Amino acid sequence: MPQKKPKKEKPKNSGDVCLYHTTLEKYIELKKRQVDDEATYLANEKADATKLHEFSITKCMDVLKKMEDVSHIEKIKAFNVFKDAANREIFINAADDDKDTAVMWLRSQMSP
Numbered sequence: 001m002p003q004k005k006p007k008k009e010k011p012k013n014s015g016d017v018c019l020y021h022t023t024l025e026k027y028i029e030l031k032k033r034q035v036d037d038e039a040t041y042l043a044n045e046k047a048d049a050t051k052l053h054e055f056s057i058t059k060c061m062d063v064l065k066k067m068e069d070v071s072h073i074e075k076i077k078a079f080n081v082f083k084d085a086a087n088r089e090i091f092i093n094a095a096d097d098d099k100d101t102a103v104m105w106l107r108s109q110m111s112p
Contacts, residue, residue: 054092055085055088055089055092056088057079057082057083057088059088059092060078060082060088060091060092061082063091063092063095063102064078067095067099067102067103069103070103070106074106074107074110077110078106078110080110081106081109081110087109090105091105091106
């Protein structure tokens with residue numbers, strides 16, 4: 001049986017090469033956008049995590065411990081107020097500004 005010769009690869013015409021090149025460029029641009037989007041997302045996640053740490057329950061408790069005019073009962077009630085992230089942020093910022101105002105605000109949040 002005679003051996004078959006391998007088929008010669010047909011030369012590609014310039015239209016196929018151009019289409020391939022254009023498709024490849026579009027794919028690369030898509031991947032670049034995906035990488036940029038992911039980098040932005042991760043940067044935002046990191047910023048959010050930093051913000052959560054900055055206004056953590058632990059930090060609120062540390063500030064509260066230093067407030068001598070807050071009773072033990074009020075400190076216990078404050079734990080529920082600190083469950084909310086917005087409340088923690090308000091409390092920390094108020095305490096940095098004026099401790100008396102922070103205590104008054106905290107008491108207003110604890111009242112029924």
